[in-house]
Amino acid sequence: MERGDRDDVSGAAVYQVGLDLRGRDCLVVGGGAVAQRKVHGLLAAGAAVTVVAPQCLPLPTEVTVALRPFADEDLDGVALAVAASDDRALNARVARLARKRGIWVNVVDDPQAGTVIVPAVARRGELQIAVSTGGASPALAKHLRERLEREFGPEYGDLVALLGELRAEWEPRAARAGVPPAARRAAWHEVVELPLASLIATGLGGEAAAQARAVLERALGGEDS
Numbered sequence: 187m188e189r190g191d192r193d194d195v196s197g198a199a200v201y202q203v204g205l206d207l208r209g210r211d212c213l214v215v216g217g218g219a220v221a222q223r224k225v226h227g228l229l230a231a232g233a234a235v236t237v238v239a240p241q242c243l244p245l246p247t248e249v250t251v252a253l254r255p256f257a258d259e260d261l262d263g264v265a266l267a268v269a270a271s272d273d274r275a276l277n278a279r280v281a282r283l284a285r286k287r288g289i290w291v292n293v294v295d296d297p298q299a300g301t302v303i304v305p306a307v308a309r310r311g312e313l314q315i316a317v318s319t320g321g322a323s324p325a326l327a328k329h330l331r332e333r334l335e336r337e338f339g340p341e342y343g344d345l346v347a348l349l350g351e352l353r354a355e356w357e358p359r360a361a362r363a364g365v366p367p368a369a370r371r372a373a374w375h376e377v378v379e380l381p382l383a384s385l386i387a388t389g390l391g392g393e394a395a396a397q398a399r400a401v402l403e404r405a406l407g408g409e410d411s
Contacts, residue, residue, distance in 0.1 A: 202305070205290075207231045208232035208233070215271050215280050221237065221242065222245065224268045225246075238255075239251075239253065256279075261283055261289060267290070268294070274295055277294070277296065280293075310339070311340075311343025312346045313346045342383055344391065349398070370405070373404075
């Protein structure tokens with residue numbers, strides 16, 4: 187979505203993306219429970235986080251904390267700002283300043299005032315399933331995320347790790363063997379149709395890997411190029 191040239195994102199078709207925030211400076215304005223949750227999410231993404239608030243709840247040691255009111259210059263060099271204070275006027279001010287500078291900003295108490303709407307995310311290892319209502323109902327997004335967490339257990343994190351390992355091993359071999367892209371995609375579709383998650387959940391991770399490898403070997407025509 188365009189930065190700084192709209193009054194809000196109400197009714198907009200939000201384009202879902204994943205931001206690579208590793209090592210990027212991110213600012214959280216506010217020190218309450220909501221701000222604390224935002225900080226943990228940013229840290230999980232590898233961001234370098236600064237919190238500005240007159241007072242705040244305990245935070246991990248890697249967070250830079252400035253116990254004072256927000257100042258305009260706090261936005262200098264920031265890739266993403268989160269307005270998470272309990273002061274709506276302050277959050278709106280942070281949003282206005284960030285938008286003017288072309289900085290992505292998330293506003294917790296008024297999502298349409300920002301340029302980023304953070305979805306509710308169910309995480310299982312490298313697997314992330316995001317749910318967004320475009321800011322219309324954070325409560326519904328949370329409810330659906332909790333349902334997804336019940337449906338997709340920890341075994342899906344292990345499944346993603348397994349598939350990542352197999353892909354790193356097999357794709358170079360398939361390329362050397364001249365397997366066409368369409369045939370490679372078909373092989374992976376066949377792999378993910380296997381009951382791999384169920385096997386992993388019951389402690390049969392080795393069997394899951396063996397079944398997946400058998401499909402991939404067939405796609406190579408039995409040749410180990």
